[in-house]
Amino acid sequence: MKLFAPIEHPRDIRCKLGLNQQAFWSAIGVTQSGGSRYEAGRNMPKPTRELLRLVHIEQIDLAKIKHEDLAIVAYLAESHPDLYKSLRSAVKGQQVKTEGEQAAV
Template sequence: MAKKLNFADLVTYRRERNLNQSEFWKRFGVTQSGGSRYETGRSLPKSVAMLLWLRDKDRISDDDLKDALTAINKR
């Protein structure tokens, strides 16, 4: 059974995946410094929280995340 994503402990969530801040947050279209702020208590934007939830539940793949961010950045 998959662990429930705990937005209050993003550092542990990221570290369990053996990723540094840059690697982890880039997947969600967030800079390292932005990710650091979220990890220290700043509220996540709803869009980032939704992407984290979708990825955590395996509802979206890393490739799908990349494609979505590419499409968004082309606008």
Template sequence: MRPVRTEIDNNFIQAYRRRVRESQKVFWARFGVTQSRGSRFELGANIPKPVMILLRLYFEARITDDDIAMVNQKRVPAHRPAPLNQDRSSPFGSL
């Protein structure tokens, strides 16, 4: 079970990842981050807001590994709305 934590920082992430015995590659790939970039985050580099949002949702148990896997496999729910503009022609005519 993931710990619920309000403050997520590089030390917390690194300690969690080591406790669950996941490599940087496996852990960070879950969030669309390369191993080398994840390593920099663990060493104190600023984590971009979108990645931090995902981390927070993950550690607050609002999203699961299954949720992330579904997105990573590019499966979408059946209730996905149709695109607004299905006509791919330019609204400005030919340029």
């Protein structure tokens, strides 16, 4: 999913994950009633959309990310773009492999 791309159907994402509105929306700091409005079609602010994407689509545990980690990634991408791209490709390949193994179980 592209950064800042609209999320057309947050309810579909929530249902696919098997979460109720309270659990789904509170994970990104949105009230159940606010989330209900987004599911009904109200425009979602970009920060909320990105939190939804990171937490529920990318499955990133935001509690484990430190500012220093983000600084390292930014430094690596800027200073050593070839190494960054190589590492990124390796991680994506590992994720695909892991997903394939989980599907086989």
